[in-house]
Amino acid sequence: MQRLLSIPNSLWELTAPEIGQKNATGSVETWRSSIKKAYWQDKPVSGCRQMEIVEALCSGEEGNRKKASSLLSRLVSKRQDLQSRDFIFIFEYCARKPDPLFAMETWKLMEAERIAPSDRCFFLTIQALGKGGYLKEAFNLVSTLEEPSVMNPPLPMYNNLLQACVQLRSLKYANECLNIMEHQAVGKNEITYGLLLKLAVLQDDLSAVHEIWKECIKRYNPSIMLLGLFIESLSKLKDLESANVTLQQMVNVAFQQNLRFVKTSKGKWHHLRLDIPIPCRKKLTWKDDGENTHIPINLQSENHKDEEVKATVLSLSKKPVARPAMTLLSRSFNNVLEACASMRNVVLAEQLFSQMQNLGLEQTRFTYKAYIRALVSVKGFHDGLEMLKVMQQKNIEPFDSTFAAISVGCSRALELDLAENLLDQIPKCPYAYPYNALLEACDILDNPERAVRVFAKMKQRNVKLDIKTYAALIKLFGNVNARYEEGNLSSQIDVAKRINVMEKDMMRLGIEHSHLSMQFMLRAFAMEGMINELKKQFVNGNTDLQMSSYETVLHSLVEAEESHMAIRVFKNMVSHGFPLSQPIYTTMINCCSYIECYRSACALVSMMIRGGCPLHIKAYTAFMKVLLKFEDFNEGLELLDHVISEGILPDVILYNTILRAADEKGRIDVIELIVEHMHQEKVRPDSGTIRLVLSAYVNNGFHATAVEALHVLSMRMISEQDDILEEAKLKYEDLIFDEDLDFESQIIEIFKESVNLAEALLFLRWCATFECHISWLPNESLWAKRISSDYASRQSSSWTKESIKIG
Structure with missing residues (x-):
């Protein structure tokens, strides 16, 4: 039993701070007392020397460390009958500190003097090396066990090595440790599986967690502590379904079994349960790459189906349960609630929160933090504020991160006063994300004054600024106009x-x-x-x-x-x-229209096609600009025909590009052709279309035609369908002729709903001032009939040089 000293004897102890943080070196008087008790009477010389060596090491000074080495050498030189137990307290100090260098020094000295180390010395040396981060040296020492030896290393030694691998996040040495364990057939216990779970979480490997589960349940009926570790792992890896199923199994174990706990000398709870290591022939491997695969965890035996579990949960809270078990349950519920918050699963969060109340579990501020985060992320900040009131009624002090989560919800809802007020309740907020959310909301609402005040508070409270803070500030203040x-x-x-x-x-x-x-x-x-x-x-x-x-x-x-x-x-x-993206190609083709380089535009189009970047309407529009720079309307119209043949619907911007070039050159024939083509393709004109058409007619002295075109195109801006125009007539005709001063407020409201509709009504009102008859059947217009007839006489939509005879 001596070899089991200083080894974690329960999974509960694994939930304590990581190794390296338990620097329980003890005072010099403690070491002196313990050495006296064990050795002073039987080994006065050896006990005294060990006490002096440990006393020198405890001081931590460089000179005393050299003194300890000198005393160690003197101990060996003056005694010829030394045994491994004459170094045991030195090794124990090195393991507790940890002090891997002095442990290695002592081990090499024993080797040089041919002093056979005991299992206890060997274990303590490995423990000191592992805790101190000297994994390579630890495994070099362990590898000697593969040779014939009287050593019979216990499983706790390998668990200690695995725990060091967890601390140092070393997957390589974890695999090496598992290989040695398999070769030595030492088996695994629940502590081993708990450490393997920690390694799986560090590697973000959900499939490994499921593999550990499948291997574990073949040999164990998992204890409540091991179930808690599985729940924690599944929650961190966002497998909510499996985590919840495991949680319900944990509830059954806690309430249906008579669990017994005792406190260790360190004040930790220990579950009284026999944990015998069982050899495992199947090797557990870790993934290097690839995605996690979901392997559903089936926790229900034949006697415990899902329906039966739900039925029994209602009566579970009536049974007395040990306080440590209730604490473990609360912690596991909190873990799953945290995962619900991260995955925005408010439905499951509400179910778990209610179940905790039904089971009589303590709902701490950790519970409320996770639950409020889940509520705010989906339902909004109002639910978070309600839960804050509940916490106040129960005298539960919220975390600063709880205020921050609700503040972020307020910022997203653009409730800036509430968001800022909540942040004011965190005088020493170390993180910037709630302030960043408030700055982004200030940008949306165009409130730079508040943003300046918020940034000043961040500086005053020593908030750690990040790049998101400055990105929000640049967006806010990077434009003056x-x-x-x-x-x-x-x-x-x-x-x-x-x-x-x-x-x-x-x-x-x-x-x-x-x-x-x-x-x-x-x-x-x-x-x-x-x-x-x-x-x-x-x-x-x-x-x-x-x-x-x-x-x-x-x-x-x-x-x-x-x-x-x-x-x-x-x-x-x-x-x-x-x-290169489509927008970049389009911009550069557009650039070719400024430098008037047709060959470069063709080269860019060729690059797009070769690069597998499909031509889209914006690219065609940019190329159209290049063609029309050379007044080549025939090529431009052929390109329009090609666009349609490719199954791409031309938009109003492409049509306006042709209209703009035709207006600049005074080509009314092309303008009328394009206007009718838009009508045939059911592409509604916009204000730019009307401006270009009017410009062409007015510049050529056709004022009456310009007004008629204005009337027809304004109607088509509203709709190309007669039934919709009839509805518009009933709704807006009075507004067109209305001379009431309230017209402006009404048209502003229409602008908020539809810019095109508002502009069309303004154009029709303009037509009315010219005493133009407003007809809601634009196709009956003489101008519309004429250009439609001309379009039909040009062989419908055949765009060839021979049929069009343009240019």
Whole structure:
């Protein structure tokens, strides 16, 4: 039994702080007393020397450590009949501290003096090496056991090594330990399985947890403590279904079995249950790659079906249960509730919370923290606030993270006053995420004043700022002008100063730009027209930007007619093998229209096709601009025909592109052809279409035709269907002719619902001022009939040079 000293004897002890944190070295007087008690009478010289060595080591000073080594050498040189027990207290100190270096020094000295180590010395040496992080040396020592030896290492030694592997997150040595255990046929007990579960969680390996379960239940009826560890593992790996099934089994074990617990000398509860190691022939392997596979856990035996379990749970709370078992149950419920919060499963969270009340389990602030997180993530902050009131009634103090979770819910609901008030109740909030959520809400509501106040509080409370904080600030303050306003020299200077201050702050804190923050910064430069600032990002070949950032920069450069810089950036992307997206290709084809280079546009289209990037309507629109730059309307109309043949429905932007070129060249014939083609394809015009058509007619002196076209196209903006137009007539005809001052407020309300509808009504009201007869059957218009007839005479939708004879 001596070899079992200092070894965890229950799974309950495994839930204590990790090894390395139990630095129970003991005082010098404690060591002196224990050595006297065991050795002073029988071995006065050896006991005295060990006491002096340990006393020197306990001081922790470098000089005394050398003194300990000197005393150790003197102990060996003065005694010829030394045995392993004459070093036992030294090894025990090294294992408890831990002090792996002195343990190795003592072990090598024993080897040099040919002093045979006992099982106890061997075990303590391994324990010291494992706790101290010297796993390689520990396994080198263990590997000697494969040779013929009188050693018979106990399972606790291997459990101790596995526990060290957990602490150091070493999968390699964990596999090596399992291989040795299999070779030595030492078997596994519940402590072993508990440690294997911890390794599986560290590796995020759900399939390994299920494999451990299948192996365990073949040899054990899992205890309540082992069930708790399985629940914790399954919850951390987000397998809610299996975790809940295991939890219900744990409830049955706690309430239906007479569990007995005793307290150890360290104040820990120990489950009185025989735990005999059972050899396992099947090797447990760990995955290296691949996804986790879900293997459902079947916990119900033939005598305990799901229906019977549900029926018995109602009466379980009437049975007396040991307090440690209730504590373990509460902890397991909390673990599953945490997983419910992470996976936003509020239904299961509500069921478990209610079940805890029915079973009489203590609902601590850990319970409420997880439950409130689940509620807020799905139902909103109101339910979280209600649970806060319940906690106050029960005198349960919430965690700071509980306030933070509800505050985030308030921010997402744009309840900024509530969100800020909740954060004010966390005077020393160490994390930034609730403040970041509030800053994002300030951006949505365009409330920079509150954002400044929130950021000042973050600084005052020493909140650890992160890149999400600065990304939100850049998005908030990276633009001075109102939306749709162009930047000017003054606003550009302000933006540059703001971003410069934020970047200096980031540099001081060691925070680097993320893809999101970089994108917000580039967008700010683009909105303000700060082309030089955009150029700086690519002077040194910056390839760390995300594709969306490149899209933003390229679009801004092309819009600013910085074509050569845009081409340089694009070539930089190609040379570095950067994946090219449809928006990037479209932007560069658009760039070709500015530099009037047809060959480059064709080359880009060819690159898109070869790169497996399908042409879409925006790419066709950009290429159309290039064609029409050379007044090649025949090629443009053929391209339109090709778009339709590819099964792509042309949009109003593509039609407006052709109309714009025709308006610039005064080609009314092309304009009327395109307007009728839009009608045939059921593409409703927009305000841009009407502006281009009116411009063409007015510039050529056809004012009456312009008004008639305005009338017809306004009706088509509302709808292409006669029945919908009839409904619109009943609803809006009075509004068109209404001279009441309330017209503006009514049209504003319509704008909120539909911009196109509001604009169409304004155009029709304009027509009425020209004393134009408002007909709700636009196809009956003489102008509409004429262009329809002309369109039909051009062989319907056949777009060939011979039939159209344009240009």
